[in-house]
Amino acid sequence: MTTENINRIELKDIVRISFECKACGSSVALKPETWRTGGLKSCPACDARWMFDGKPMQRTVETLLSSFRAALEISDDLPFTLRFEVPVAK
């Protein structure tokens, strides 16, 4: 028999979204509901550029975070509960 331990995480369970700088290893964490387009243009510790105006990678991240915030705002009105499943760390 195989067993699998899974954590189910609802949108409102995610209290912070963290950004870890690949250049220096520092991280900053934001509440999802506070995300605004155009934020976090660079690492607050080493000033490495994180976002480049108009570049596809910036639009992708901003779309993801804006969509997350929008889904969080309507989550109580949805006819289903949206959950992410992640394996329990061993």
Ligand SMILES: [Zn+2]
């Ligand atoms: Zn950095």
